[in-house]
Amino acid sequence: MMKLYRFLLFLLRDARAMMVLMVLTGLLAGLSSVGLLAVINKLINGAGTTSEGFALAFIGLAMLKVSSNYLSQLLLVTFAQKTILKLGMDLCWKVVRAPYRTLERRGPHEILATLTDDTNAMAWAVNGLPGLAINVAILAGCSLYLAWLSWQAFLGVVVLAVLGLLGYRQLYQRVLQSSLAVRESKGVLFEHFRSLTEGMKELMLHRGRRDTFVEQDIRQAAEALRRHNLITTTQYLTTDSWTQVLFYGLIGVILLLFPRLLSLSGESLTGYAFAMLYMIGPMWGLLGMVPTLSRGQVALEKIESLGLALDEGTREGGAERPVAQGSHCVEFSQAVFAYESKGDDERPFNLGPLDLSIRSGELVFIIGGNGSGKSTFVKLLTGLYLPHQGQVTLNGEAIVPATQDWYRQHFAAVFSDFYLFKKLLGLDPSLVASQADGWLKTLRINHKVTIQDGEYSTINLSQGQRKRLALVTAMLEDRPFYVFDEWAADQDPQYKDVFYGELLPELRARGKGVIVVTHDDRYFHVGDRVLKLDDGRVVEASSGSAFSAGFRAAPMLKPVARSSG
Structure with a gap:
């Protein structure tokens, strides 16, 4: 009762x-x-x-x-x-x-x-x-x-x-x-x-x-x-x-x-x-x-x-803060994120501690093998996760639950498991009218898709084409930081050249902070820095040109001779 x-x-x-x-x-x-x-x-x-x-x-x-x-x-x-x-x-x-x-x-x-x-x-x-x-x-x-x-x-x-x-x-x-x-x-x-x-x-x-x-x-x-x-x-x-x-x-x-x-x-x-x-x-x-x-x-x-009871409010208090203008700097100070242990015989994965900074007008490549922590790093960087230890700051202000949503509004991202909305939701109509067609042409998708009444004419496309549309949406968001998680993995070489050779340098020239998770080492010279993750830690960091030169100088593996027996 x-x-x-x-x-x-x-x-x-x-x-x-x-x-x-x-x-x-x-x-x-x-x-x-x-x-x-x-x-x-x-x-x-x-x-x-x-x-x-x-x-x-x-x-x-x-x-x-x-x-x-x-x-x-x-x-x-x-x-x-x-x-x-x-x-x-x-x-x-x-x-x-x-x-x-x-x-x-x-x-x-x-x-x-x-x-x-x-x-x-x-x-x-x-x-x-x-x-x-x-x-x-x-x-x-x-x-x-x-x-x-x-x-x-x-x-x-x-x-x-x-x-x-x-x-x-x-x-x-x-x-x-x-x-x-x-x-x-x-x-x-x-x-x-x-x-x-x-x-x-x-x-x-x-x-x-x-x-x-x-x-x-x-x-x-x-x-x-x-x-x-x-x-x-x-x-x-x-x-x-x-x-x-x-x-x-x-x-x-x-x-x-x-x-x-x-x-x-x-x-x-x-x-x-x-x-x-x-x-x-x-x-x-x-x-x-x-x-x-x-x-x-x-x-x-x-x-x-489920933690969604109506009497347990999760809405942020106070007025919404606008996105900060000018130059920006995201800093990680001894930041650690730890996943929950799933069993006694399984060691939980920890990301960090991380001590690094990413600034406006900087192009950073993130590399590492499977399970190295790249996806977790992206979620921590974009504010989807908060660190369990240490802190993440934006322009010197520590990010806490009360400011987490405000912090997230500084990022536009195309994740590896992205979802493409057909409608261009929440975007500035004037920005869409002035720039959308240009981005469709830049990404060679204008012959397939047009924008009518604030939405794509179709999203029933191949995975690579859908990723290009997701990139168009991100460009129209016009955020201080851009994050691309394996965006080029499903693209033909011509679109990779457009992405690395035209789009990323243009974003950097506009003062955007650009973070790219990738394995395309032949384009590392385009970036300012390359950060390598291994087991949740940054194990190597260098300039993009030095990292690219290191890859070119690495000796090729010789094939193993097959035994006649």
């Missing part, structure tokens, strides 16, 4: 005024139901059949019930849709403002499951509130009517109902736990579906991998989801059956036992039976909401466990 209370409190926390209106209309619906029951009972027992007052009361109460139901549902649907919209938008804001490392640890599949499956479950739960409120009002009104007919009989009904609800509570807890298992199974299956779509080439090239993946991983996850869904449905049906037994048992007690123990009039007995039968519909409506509310509670728990 505490979880249900938290869930309802979560949904209603920003709607106090509307909640008052909903309560009033719900009370009107319940009270009109009580009045209708009383009038109908009188008419059934022959009292007042010739009285115009009863006829007018019947018509007035019926109209009041219909209108109050209509108004209550309209208010609740309006509230529900507003809540769903706010929930979805708040979640999106929480994602883009959450620490990047937190999102990495959770993984894309869990974030997507939260944004789709969990928000959808919350939406169903919120949409069910209108029926829930009306049914509760009707049941409350019927209970008042039963107490008015005979308080002794009503106390007996309450005692029996409480005993039955204790059993129902145990069954409901099992339904809630099963709903949690269903949600976990959906997350696993969602991750496999993501692997299916993103790993299609690898699956097609290896029959054994494909067959094992589909028959074992996907089938096991799907079977687990089917099994948990079946268990949840069975437990829900058991809960529903228990309620029906309890309900009809109460009617049996009222009709068979109460007349022997209590002095009930025929009118009271008829009223009790009639009211109990009238309560069947709302009671089953409430039971029908149990799985939906259970999934909503589980979804809320998942949202909170």
